Amino acid sequence: MKLTRCIPLIAATIVLPQIGFAQDAVEPAAPGFDEIGPYIMTTLLFLIGGFLVMWMAAGFAMLEAGLVRSKNVTMQLTKNIALFGIAAILYYIVGFNLMYPGDGWTIPGYLGALFVPTALEPVGLDAASADLGYASVGSDFFFQLMFCATTASIVSGTLAERIKLWPFLIFVVVLTGFIYPIEASWQWGGGWLSEMGFSDFAGSTIVHATGGFAALAGALVLGPRIGRYRDGRSVPMPGSNLALATLGTFILWLGWFGFNGGSQLAAGTVGDIADVSRIFANTNTAAAGGAVAALILTQVLYRKPDLTMTLNGALAGLVSITAEPLMPTLGGATLIGAIGGVIVVFTVPLLDKMKIDDVVGAIPVHLVAGIWGTLAVPLSNADTSFVTQIIGVVSIGVFVFVVSLIVWFIINAIMGLRASEEDEIAGLDVSEMGMEAYPEFSKS
């Protein structure tokens, strides 16, 4: 790549010699690395964090493909790759500017952001035009987009095996273009929740509980799978591929380092990069706590250790620490995660008692553990008030749940959410997709 190489080389030869005598230069010299280092490091943090969170989309796809029955695997895979594509486009067209309206916090200004697609900074951005105290806008957009997509990934698991493709994807349009950006702007866009002192570092509530509330609303409108609850008991419908489910969990665990670590939003000072390190260590130990707690608890309760509960325990540990991965000690983070794991083990059967059919356990993991994580913030962060945390959870919860419910109702009324009974029994892969995921393997 010689020729292309020349461009940075030439740029370097222009920039570097000026560093030594910058003070003497008549016209403003390009800033030295001393001045731009923090900008570069934070941008790099967003890029690394962003690709790790993007990888979580694959994690959700594998987790869900592994936990549905084989007759619905193609559908679940399609939903996952489609929702990620849609989230990327919607967040670009409306979401990002709606979430970060800048100075446009009057109602007309805010609504005006609706019509402004995201624009990246110019190619070869000049250092003088850059916000050297922050990072590249493109990297920030890339990073934030992945959070938006995660919210949609959460919903697809709960509603699996019965919802049709297009109604689901239409909901994803509303969720990623509007619902998520609006509630997220309350906090991360500088809105009223942030002014009130609400604290949700990387989104236990803003991302995970939000996905969970939207999923819960959908599950209520949609109803349980055929045969899932019979004679007052829940009938297990085991996942078709636990290797994929485990792979998905490991992918999510890995991606979460980007999710929480990147949310430090800075990496150019000793304090910031050391904080990112704390966050990595705490995130990991919370997942470990959740996994081990769920493993031990299922052994004690059911006399058999339960793999899917252990996987969900790890994920619940991750969700729990997401609201505050920085302040706790390693021991505190382990406990916060472990309680997340315990919550999953108790909430999964509870949902079944309420006949809310959540195929992959996304509501216990993302909604319930997300609330727990948000309410646990004051335990380690003295600047946060328990009451404010409750206000934040309730207001986001009510908004997301009610709006989602309305949207689900409307879509249902217009085109029907649910596959026909016949199609559901045959499996959505044959009926809706015309393509089996494992066509050569006979089903028992």
Next chain:
Amino acid sequence: MKLTRCIPLIAATIVLPQIGFAQDAVEPAAPGFDEIGPYIMTTLLFLIGGFLVMWMAAGFAMLEAGLVRSKNVTMQLTKNIALFGIAAILYYIVGFNLMYPGDGWTIPGYLGALFVPTALEPVGLDAASADLGYASVGSDFFFQLMFCATTASIVSGTLAERIKLWPFLIFVVVLTGFIYPIEASWQWGGGWLSEMGFSDFAGSTIVHATGGFAALAGALVLGPRIGRYRDGRSVPMPGSNLALATLGTFILWLGWFGFNGGSQLAAGTVGDIADVSRIFANTNTAAAGGAVAALILTQVLYRKPDLTMTLNGALAGLVSITAEPLMPTLGGATLIGAIGGVIVVFTVPLLDKMKIDDVVGAIPVHLVAGIWGTLAVPLSNADTSFVTQIIGVVSIGVFVFVVSLIVWFIINAIMGLRASEEDEIAGLDVSEMGMEAYPEFSKS
């Protein structure tokens, strides 16, 4: 790692105190971080980009293993890990120096590069000996090697389910040691295409169409699988594991951030790192555009959304944006990717009409969308001429296709490319490998 730790510590204690009074030192002082920061950042970009592109080898392996029938999965996996190993060795022995002959651009100098294996810089490279305007040679080699391996990965998918292992691997030797380095040197080695103004940022043509041309030549020599075309119609042979195929697509999507982002070849200035950010955002949205376009188009055309087309649509979006991931706006990148997705949906049946049997769709994705991406560069990059782009595509295409064709013919004449009819019907796993990929699962 205390002891080993001491080395950097000692180095730091030698270097750091000199920073403050570097001007006063009598002998030349070690350069401060201000001077070496850009070198370190670009090296890091290559290392991160390199491991992401290495990960694409796993993506191709999973994509292809998922799209072949279960009786050929072990073979396909073997080809993928073997081709990556061979590419690594060949690119080290001849490829890298052949591709970057440095000042040896006379014919004898160029051919002389044939006999010089890649040598890394000395251990503990002194800053005074380093090219501070660029990056570590080792990191550059590592990064470039992965592009060479990608070219070979593309070929293996098209020719699956009928080509024998060793003839394929011998072709890989020629492709990764000679064909790819030679054509790539025309542009990235500072050769005539680069002097002419051809523009192919990360290799829509130089990597992807090249792999596609080599695959096309192989497919023509090899012929279609037994029973693939019958009575003038193509008989579908569905992939055995769409979960793996989807996983492979997500892996490739992730790896592409390194593929395109690393091709900025610099990360040590505000302009460069902001450009890398642009590239990440554009790469992602192009993939999203390709996936969503293919999904919608298959729904419209076939009344059913098609998962494999959606996966290939995402990949085609990625290939399309690879020739110019920097200059387009987010909207432009989305459209360029979407057109890539549309191309796939129309090209796959076209190949079938021509009875060219491309098992995984690599020719539509990498060759056709690669050409599209290369020709689309002038849309966003005013410095690039449409005519030059055509000259680049045609010259690389003719060279790669003709040489590949000759090599395939020679290998075929000497040892036969194709498994026997009996072996192909039994599946290459049993006949050639003696090992099934899923030995316990009965085939329907």
Next chain:
Amino acid sequence: MKLTRCIPLIAATIVLPQIGFAQDAVEPAAPGFDEIGPYIMTTLLFLIGGFLVMWMAAGFAMLEAGLVRSKNVTMQLTKNIALFGIAAILYYIVGFNLMYPGDGWTIPGYLGALFVPTALEPVGLDAASADLGYASVGSDFFFQLMFCATTASIVSGTLAERIKLWPFLIFVVVLTGFIYPIEASWQWGGGWLSEMGFSDFAGSTIVHATGGFAALAGALVLGPRIGRYRDGRSVPMPGSNLALATLGTFILWLGWFGFNGGSQLAAGTVGDIADVSRIFANTNTAAAGGAVAALILTQVLYRKPDLTMTLNGALAGLVSITAEPLMPTLGGATLIGAIGGVIVVFTVPLLDKMKIDDVVGAIPVHLVAGIWGTLAVPLSNADTSFVTQIIGVVSIGVFVFVVSLIVWFIINAIMGLRASEEDEIAGLDVSEMGMEAYPEFSKS
């Protein structure tokens, strides 16, 4: 994330303006990026290296899930996620401080470290309190923890398909909390092996052979699987999913860049980042050498290329280069890796002759190739003595093997290591876990 954003912004506005006139400031100014750059880069190296090595846990899980029979897949997945969780907790509670006792190298000081759980640095660490010649303690802990977990991952593969869950996990507690930290402290904690001049850059012996010795002890106590050796011959028990096994190998290959590259322990000078680049390139080519050597050798020996041998060949190449990934040339690294691949092909049948049943081949890959790699260090590193290398391998080997043997005996005596004959034949998934990994696919 506006509000949270403000914190780094404010920090930046406080720090940045001081850079220019740091010498004039009356009170000590915050150090400029010139001074903190190396600290930030090394911390980042640990974080990236750490998440890559964490990803290896998924690699082991997939490799092992693919190489066991389908009736034991759920169990193998459970072991892998559980052992990672346990390693994370144990290394936090005792391992890290036991391994790095700091100045407490007297016996009481060393044992005192037993009771000190790892504490992270304070939030928002002040640059004046940071060890600017090294890196954030949190990032170091995160990175080192992953090495400890890797040791446990190695053991689980060998003992698969017959050991019960809880006895295995109890051994993991001892291994990750005590055995690994103690022997690792001999070298990396500044102990007697490091003082003697033993050289093991990233742990061919300290991590891989250690895992292998612990596995060997377990295999001897446990005995082979039922029916594995019959009439003096070994009965093949083919893995159930070679796609997963291949995926696992690619994951491990990727993660190894972090394993070896991060072990440079510094990234803030030209020499260090160039060395990390050398390590990446050498690590990759050693894996390639191992894979290609095993592929060719199995073709020659058995007339059929063997995928699982090729996968293990790649892994053996990686293990072989781990003791010294920096000093060899690319050619030397390729050869060192290739010999590792050859070792695997010859050692696997040797173990079978000794009726040591190693389900995934972890002993050939991690123990035998680990010893080879350690003894090969003097070939490229003149500062290392062959005799010292032997002393290191033998002393670690004896310690790990004997202590492991004792621990396995004790656990066996108390609760029994092995599943009942009936349970083993039925498969551990049904008998111990009550959950099949692929419940819908009929077994042939």
